[in-house]
């Protein structure tokens with residue numbers, strides 16, 4: 001199946017039209033321009049199966065938030081280095097164009113000019129869309145940094161957006177925390193996800209620098225089953241408490257008291273949490289189960305039979321993770337991924353854990369009270385260490401023809 005130029009890539013003429021609207025062609029540095037010329041070349045080949053497993057990028061909400069979790073995830077955080085607003089808009093237009101292309105299973109043209117680097121890095125040329133989703137978020141410093149309104153957006157800052165306050169037990173690495181813009185990329189095929197994140201980085205040349213990049217996975221398991229984390233426990237069970245359109249409205253989608261561009265958006269809370277596998281693996285099963293208040297094999301709460309049976313807090317230890325999560329009285333939508341990162345050279349222990357990600361409409365009411373309570377009392381603290389942290393505001397979903405952030409820049 002061959003695609004039309006419009007389907008599979010953007011033409012040079014289209015690029016010039018876009019640049020003229022944004023003024024980005026003039027404002028961008030040489031590196032940025034050449035990277036984008038790559039994106040703007042005529043279409044390349046698209047694999048027969050490119051259309052398989054597509055998740056629409058356009059809609060009321062961004063994809064990748066309440067989308068059933070794909071197997072692989074990259075979370076990238078960027079610092080914007082672009083000098084001014086038109087340059088940022090140029091970058092966001094190019095990221096949008098590339099998201100549209102890659103979520104539809106398309107690639108940029110490899111190019112036949114042997115004197116130039118190929119436009120597309122090529123590793124997905126024969127691969128389908130693989131349920132690729134791209135989710136964007138803006139960090140607090142994007143709106144104002146050290147009191148400076150960098151891009152004229154300070155008045156549009158989301159109501160609850162701030163860095164996660166210091167917590168009693170954390171051991172954060174600042175170089176792995178925060179950032180101006182995050183991109184969460186998820187797919188069923190790791191190479192498809194990597195291709196997307198790699199090309200977002202390429203397109204940002206001269207306009208943004210990559211601050212940190214994390215990669216995660218969940219167990220495939222039998223379809224429909226809750227994945228298990230690296231402690232061997234089912235992780236995500238309680239999400240079923242709000243998995244309806246009304247539930248998502250209550251738990252995930254922001255709007256009330258927010259700038260208009262956040263209506264239908266949400267807040268992404270991120271913690272990189274190292275799990276001390278060697279300690280855990282020497283811990284008796286009864287202590288492991290007391291840590292969560294759930295049976296390890298079935299996932300049932302203490303006193304219950306099945307995974308999804310209601311939780312009776314009277315049956316759980318007071319310091320169990322689930323007890324504390326429930327005590328806050330609020331729900332959050334969790335979308336965590338496991339990570340492994342080789343060996344810690346200082347200790348010889350495995351570097352592995354959880355890239356905790358949750359989405360909520362009001363982090364002040366939902367996520368932060370829960371985190372505070374857990375950091376001070378959770379039995380889980382004996383076995384984990386929080387090493388990185390960030391919060392981002394994710395705008396509502398894009399309409400066709402809009403670029404990322406347009407609704408914010410034009411608010």
Ligand SMILES: C=CC1=C(C)c2cc3[nH]c(cc4nc(cc5[nH]c(cc1n2)c(C)c5CCC(=O)O)C(CCC(=O)O)=C4C)c(C)c3C=C
Nearest residue numbers: 229233234235236237238273292322325354356370371384
């Ligand atoms: C601040 C929020 C949370 C952090 C940080 C967090 C870290 C974390 N969680 C697990 C494993 C499990 N968590 C489970 C339940 C659960 N966790 C949170 C919140 C945070 N977890 C909530 C809101 C809930 C749901 C509680 C409920 O209403 O029942 C479970 C039990 C099964 C489930 O519902 O998912 C496990 C297991 C780890 C390993 C971890 C940090 C490394």
Ligand SMILES: [Fe+2]
Nearest residue numbers: 235321322325
């Ligand atoms: Fe948890």
